[in-house]
Amino acid sequence: MHANSRAVSSNQPDIHEHLAATVRKHATSPFLKPVAAHAEQAFAQAISAWRSQGSPPLVVDAGCGVGLSTLRLAAQYPQSFVIGIDQSADRLGRTLHWQGDLPRNQITVRTDVVDFWRLMTAHRIHPERHYLLYPNPWPKKRHLGRRWHGHPVFPTIVALGGLLECRSNWRIYIDEFAHAVCQLTGVAATCESFTPEPGAPLSPFEEKYAASGHGLWRCRISLPPAPASEGSHGAL
Numbered sequence: 001m002h003a004n005s006r007a008v009s010s011n012q013p014d015i016h017e018h019l020a021a022t023v024r025k026h027a028t029s030p031f032l033k034p035v036a037a038h039a040e041q042a043f044a045q046a047i048s049a050w051r052s053q054g055s056p057p058l059v060v061d062a063g064c065g066v067g068l069s070t071l072r073l074a075a076q077y078p079q080s081f082v083i084g085i086d087q088s089a090d091r092l093g094r095t096l097h098w099q100g101d102l103p104r105n106q107i108t109v110r111t112d113v114v115d116f117w118r119l120m121t122a123h124r125i126h127p128e129r130h131y132l133l134y135p136n137p138w139p140k141k142r143h144l145g146r147r148w149h150g151h152p153v154f155p156t157i158v159a160l161g162g163l164l165e166c167r168s169n170w171r172i173y174i175d176e177f178a179h180a181v182c183q184l185t186g187v188a189a190t191c192e193s194f195t196p197e198p199g200a201p202l203s204p205f206e207e208k209y210a211a212s213g214h215g216l217w218r219c220r221i222s223l224p225p226a227p228a229s230e231g232s233h234g235a236l
Protein backbone atom coordinates (compact mmCIF):
# COMPACT_ATOMS: atom_id res chain seq x y z
CA MET A 1 0.00 0.00 0.00
CA HIS A 2 1.43 3.40 -1.03
CA ALA A 3 1.13 6.53 1.07
CA ASN A 4 2.32 8.86 -1.67
CA SER A 5 -0.80 9.34 -3.72
CA ARG A 6 -1.18 12.80 -5.24
CA ALA A 7 -4.27 14.85 -4.39
CA VAL A 8 -6.75 15.37 -7.23
CA SER A 9 -5.94 18.43 -9.29
CA SER A 10 -8.59 20.02 -11.47
CA ASN A 11 -9.24 23.04 -13.66
CA GLN A 12 -12.68 23.15 -12.05
CA PRO A 13 -12.83 25.28 -8.86
CA ASP A 14 -16.36 24.39 -7.81
CA ILE A 15 -19.50 22.50 -8.84
CA HIS A 16 -19.66 22.31 -12.64
CA GLU A 17 -21.73 25.10 -14.17
CA HIS A 18 -23.50 22.58 -16.44
CA LEU A 19 -24.27 19.99 -13.75
CA ALA A 20 -27.95 20.87 -13.30
CA ALA A 21 -28.61 21.01 -17.06
CA THR A 22 -26.80 17.70 -17.60
CA VAL A 23 -28.76 15.94 -14.85
CA ARG A 24 -32.02 17.39 -16.23
CA LYS A 25 -31.19 16.23 -19.76
CA HIS A 26 -30.50 12.67 -18.61
CA ALA A 27 -33.64 12.59 -16.45
CA THR A 28 -35.82 13.49 -19.39
CA SER A 29 -34.27 11.45 -22.20
CA PRO A 30 -34.35 7.66 -22.38
CA PHE A 31 -31.04 5.79 -22.24
CA LEU A 32 -31.29 3.66 -25.36
CA LYS A 33 -27.90 1.94 -25.65
CA PRO A 34 -28.54 -1.83 -25.82
CA VAL A 35 -27.33 -3.98 -22.93
CA ALA A 36 -24.41 -6.23 -23.97
CA ALA A 37 -24.99 -10.00 -24.06
CA HIS A 38 -22.00 -10.66 -21.79
CA ALA A 39 -23.47 -8.23 -19.24
CA GLU A 40 -26.68 -10.31 -19.21
CA GLN A 41 -24.55 -13.38 -18.44
CA ALA A 42 -22.65 -11.69 -15.60
CA PHE A 43 -25.94 -10.40 -14.19
CA ALA A 44 -27.53 -13.86 -14.32
CA GLN A 45 -24.48 -15.35 -12.59
CA ALA A 46 -24.60 -12.79 -9.76
CA ILE A 47 -28.37 -13.04 -9.27
CA SER A 48 -28.26 -16.81 -9.28
CA ALA A 49 -25.56 -16.75 -6.54
CA TRP A 50 -27.72 -14.35 -4.54
CA ARG A 51 -30.78 -16.58 -4.97
CA SER A 52 -28.79 -19.63 -3.90
CA GLN A 53 -28.35 -17.93 -0.52
CA GLY A 54 -32.11 -17.37 -0.18
CA SER A 55 -32.29 -13.86 -1.70
CA PRO A 56 -31.34 -11.90 1.42
CA PRO A 57 -31.12 -8.08 1.37
CA LEU A 58 -28.75 -7.02 -1.35
CA VAL A 59 -25.65 -4.83 -1.11
CA VAL A 60 -24.13 -3.53 -4.36
CA ASP A 61 -20.43 -2.56 -4.51
CA ALA A 62 -20.23 -0.75 -7.85
CA GLY A 63 -16.71 -0.46 -9.29
CA CYS A 64 -15.34 -2.76 -6.57
CA GLY A 65 -11.78 -2.86 -7.95
CA VAL A 66 -9.95 -5.85 -6.48
CA GLY A 67 -13.06 -6.78 -4.47
CA LEU A 68 -11.66 -6.17 -0.99
CA SER A 69 -14.53 -3.83 -0.13
CA THR A 70 -16.94 -6.55 -1.28
CA LEU A 71 -15.38 -8.97 1.21
CA ARG A 72 -15.36 -6.37 3.97
CA LEU A 73 -19.00 -5.47 3.35
CA ALA A 74 -19.93 -9.16 3.37
CA ALA A 75 -18.27 -9.51 6.78
CA GLN A 76 -19.93 -6.31 8.00
CA TYR A 77 -23.42 -7.35 6.83
CA PRO A 78 -23.55 -11.12 7.35
CA GLN A 79 -27.34 -11.20 6.88
CA SER A 80 -27.02 -9.60 3.42
CA PHE A 81 -25.55 -10.70 0.10
CA VAL A 82 -22.95 -8.45 -1.53
CA ILE A 83 -22.38 -8.21 -5.26
CA GLY A 84 -19.14 -6.53 -6.32
CA ILE A 85 -19.00 -5.40 -9.93
CA ASP A 86 -15.95 -4.24 -11.86
CA GLN A 87 -15.06 -4.09 -15.53
CA SER A 88 -11.36 -4.79 -14.97
CA ALA A 89 -10.31 -8.44 -15.21
CA ASP A 90 -6.86 -7.40 -14.05
CA ARG A 91 -8.16 -5.84 -10.82
CA LEU A 92 -10.64 -8.65 -10.09
CA GLY A 93 -7.93 -11.23 -10.76
CA ARG A 94 -5.53 -9.97 -8.10
CA THR A 95 -5.03 -12.30 -5.21
CA LEU A 96 -6.34 -10.92 -1.95
CA HIS A 97 -4.76 -11.78 1.35
CA TRP A 98 -8.00 -12.28 3.22
CA GLN A 99 -7.63 -13.65 6.73
CA GLY A 100 -9.83 -16.71 7.26
CA ASP A 101 -12.47 -18.27 5.04
CA LEU A 102 -13.98 -16.18 2.26
CA PRO A 103 -17.48 -15.03 3.23
CA ARG A 104 -20.12 -17.09 1.39
CA ASN A 105 -22.48 -14.12 1.13
CA GLN A 106 -20.63 -12.35 -1.67
CA ILE A 107 -19.68 -12.62 -5.31
CA THR A 108 -17.68 -10.44 -7.66
CA VAL A 109 -18.48 -10.28 -11.36
CA ARG A 110 -16.68 -8.70 -14.25
CA THR A 111 -18.94 -6.50 -16.31
CA ASP A 112 -19.88 -2.93 -17.11
CA VAL A 113 -21.76 -1.70 -14.06
CA VAL A 114 -23.81 0.61 -16.30
CA ASP A 115 -25.47 -2.45 -17.84
CA PHE A 116 -25.72 -4.16 -14.46
CA TRP A 117 -27.67 -1.22 -13.01
CA ARG A 118 -30.00 -1.19 -16.00
CA LEU A 119 -30.60 -4.93 -15.69
CA MET A 120 -31.40 -4.52 -11.98
CA THR A 121 -34.01 -1.94 -12.94
CA ALA A 122 -35.43 -4.11 -15.71
CA HIS A 123 -35.77 -7.05 -13.29
CA ARG A 124 -36.99 -4.85 -10.44
CA ILE A 125 -34.20 -5.95 -8.14
CA HIS A 126 -33.30 -3.27 -5.63
CA PRO A 127 -30.38 -2.94 -3.25
CA GLU A 128 -30.75 -2.31 0.43
CA ARG A 129 -27.31 -0.65 0.36
CA HIS A 130 -25.45 0.67 -2.66
CA TYR A 131 -21.79 1.77 -2.58
CA LEU A 132 -19.82 3.76 -5.14
CA LEU A 133 -16.40 3.82 -3.53
CA TYR A 134 -13.80 6.16 -5.02
CA PRO A 135 -15.03 6.21 -8.61
CA ASN A 136 -12.53 7.57 -11.10
CA PRO A 137 -12.85 11.34 -10.49
CA TRP A 138 -12.47 12.51 -14.09
CA PRO A 139 -11.40 15.91 -12.71
CA LYS A 140 -11.03 17.78 -16.00
CA LYS A 141 -13.92 20.17 -16.50
CA ARG A 142 -14.70 18.70 -19.91
CA HIS A 143 -15.09 15.25 -18.34
CA LEU A 144 -18.28 15.99 -16.37
CA GLY A 145 -20.13 13.42 -18.49
CA ARG A 146 -17.80 10.64 -17.28
CA ARG A 147 -18.54 11.23 -13.59
CA TRP A 148 -21.45 9.05 -12.42
CA HIS A 149 -23.72 12.03 -11.70
CA GLY A 150 -22.99 13.42 -15.18
CA HIS A 151 -23.59 10.09 -16.91
CA PRO A 152 -26.87 9.12 -18.62
CA VAL A 153 -27.18 6.19 -16.17
CA PHE A 154 -27.43 8.44 -13.12
CA PRO A 155 -31.27 8.54 -12.96
CA THR A 156 -31.17 4.71 -13.02
CA ILE A 157 -28.73 4.60 -10.07
CA VAL A 158 -30.96 6.88 -8.02
CA ALA A 159 -34.19 5.10 -8.99
CA LEU A 160 -32.81 1.82 -7.66
CA GLY A 161 -33.36 3.24 -4.16
CA GLY A 162 -31.81 1.97 -0.93
CA LEU A 163 -29.08 3.56 1.13
CA LEU A 164 -26.81 5.09 -1.49
CA GLU A 165 -23.26 6.07 -0.54
CA CYS A 166 -20.54 7.59 -2.70
CA ARG A 167 -17.03 8.28 -1.39
CA SER A 168 -14.17 10.25 -2.93
CA ASN A 169 -10.97 12.09 -2.08
CA TRP A 170 -12.14 14.95 -4.33
CA ARG A 171 -14.64 17.13 -2.52
CA ILE A 172 -16.15 18.59 -5.70
CA TYR A 173 -17.12 15.10 -6.89
CA ILE A 174 -19.16 14.51 -3.75
CA ASP A 175 -20.60 18.05 -3.74
CA GLU A 176 -21.79 17.46 -7.30
CA PHE A 177 -23.10 13.99 -6.49
CA ALA A 178 -25.13 15.38 -3.55
CA HIS A 179 -26.55 18.22 -5.70
CA ALA A 180 -27.50 15.80 -8.45
CA VAL A 181 -29.26 13.39 -6.06
CA CYS A 182 -31.13 16.29 -4.50
CA GLN A 183 -32.13 17.61 -7.93
CA LEU A 184 -33.60 14.24 -8.93
CA THR A 185 -35.31 13.30 -5.67
CA GLY A 186 -35.96 16.52 -3.77
CA VAL A 187 -34.36 14.81 -0.77
CA ALA A 188 -31.61 16.87 0.87
CA ALA A 189 -28.25 15.22 0.33
CA THR A 190 -25.01 16.61 1.68
CA CYS A 191 -21.27 16.18 1.32
CA GLU A 192 -19.56 15.32 4.59
CA SER A 193 -15.96 14.85 5.59
CA PHE A 194 -15.15 11.61 7.35
CA THR A 195 -12.24 9.61 8.73
CA PRO A 196 -12.21 5.82 8.42
CA GLU A 197 -12.03 3.87 11.67
CA PRO A 198 -8.33 3.39 12.50
CA GLY A 199 -7.13 0.28 10.72
CA ALA A 200 -10.49 -0.27 9.05
CA PRO A 201 -10.60 1.44 5.65
CA LEU A 202 -13.36 0.00 3.49
CA SER A 203 -11.36 -0.25 0.27
CA PRO A 204 -7.77 -0.13 -1.02
CA PHE A 205 -8.25 3.33 -2.51
CA GLU A 206 -9.62 4.58 0.80
CA GLU A 207 -6.59 3.12 2.56
CA LYS A 208 -4.18 4.69 0.07
CA TYR A 209 -5.78 8.12 0.17
CA ALA A 210 -6.09 8.17 3.97
CA ALA A 211 -2.45 7.11 4.32
CA SER A 212 -1.46 9.90 1.92
CA GLY A 213 -3.19 12.47 4.14
CA HIS A 214 -6.02 13.31 1.71
CA GLY A 215 -9.35 14.60 2.93
CA LEU A 216 -12.09 11.99 2.42
CA TRP A 217 -15.66 12.90 1.51
CA ARG A 218 -18.90 11.04 1.28
CA CYS A 219 -22.55 11.51 0.44
CA ARG A 220 -24.93 9.07 2.14
CA ILE A 221 -28.59 9.22 1.42
CA SER A 222 -31.57 7.05 2.15
CA LEU A 223 -33.50 7.10 -1.11
CA PRO A 224 -37.24 6.73 -1.42
CA PRO A 225 -38.14 3.06 -2.00
CA ALA A 226 -38.58 2.17 -5.65
CA PRO A 227 -42.25 1.80 -6.63
CA ALA A 228 -43.55 -1.73 -7.25
CA SER A 229 -40.23 -3.11 -6.09
CA GLU A 230 -39.82 -6.84 -5.94
CA GLY A 231 -37.18 -6.01 -3.36
CA SER A 232 -35.02 -8.98 -2.73
CA HIS A 233 -37.29 -11.28 -4.70
CA GLY A 234 -37.17 -10.10 -8.30
CA ALA A 235 -37.54 -12.83 -10.90
CA LEU A 236 -35.19 -13.30 -13.79
Ligand SMILES: C[S@@+](CC[C@H](N)C(=O)[O-])C[C@H]1O[C@@H](n2cnc3c(N)ncnc32)[C@H](O)[C@@H]1O
Residues within 6 Å of the ligand: 062, 063, 064, 065, 066, 069, 085, 086, 087, 088, 091, 111, 112, 113, 114, 132, 133, 134, 135, 136, 203, 204, 205, 206
Ligand atom coordinates in the same frame (compact mmCIF):
# COMPACT_ATOMS: atom_id res chain seq x y z
C1 LIG B 1 -10.51 4.24 -8.60
S1 LIG B 1 -10.98 2.57 -8.71
C2 LIG B 1 -11.73 2.27 -7.10
C3 LIG B 1 -11.79 0.81 -6.77
C4 LIG B 1 -12.42 0.48 -5.41
N1 LIG B 1 -13.81 0.88 -5.37
C5 LIG B 1 -11.67 1.07 -4.26
O1 LIG B 1 -12.19 1.99 -3.63
O2 LIG B 1 -10.57 0.59 -3.96
C6 LIG B 1 -12.42 2.65 -9.76
C7 LIG B 1 -12.87 1.30 -10.24
O3 LIG B 1 -14.06 1.46 -10.99
C8 LIG B 1 -14.03 0.52 -12.07
N2 LIG B 1 -14.95 1.00 -13.11
C9 LIG B 1 -14.94 2.19 -13.74
N3 LIG B 1 -15.94 2.26 -14.65
C10 LIG B 1 -16.61 1.06 -14.58
C11 LIG B 1 -17.72 0.51 -15.27
N4 LIG B 1 -18.38 1.21 -16.22
N5 LIG B 1 -18.11 -0.73 -14.96
C12 LIG B 1 -17.46 -1.46 -14.00
N6 LIG B 1 -16.39 -0.98 -13.32
C13 LIG B 1 -15.97 0.26 -13.59
C14 LIG B 1 -12.58 0.50 -12.49
O4 LIG B 1 -12.25 -0.69 -13.22
C15 LIG B 1 -11.87 0.59 -11.15
O5 LIG B 1 -11.58 -0.69 -10.63
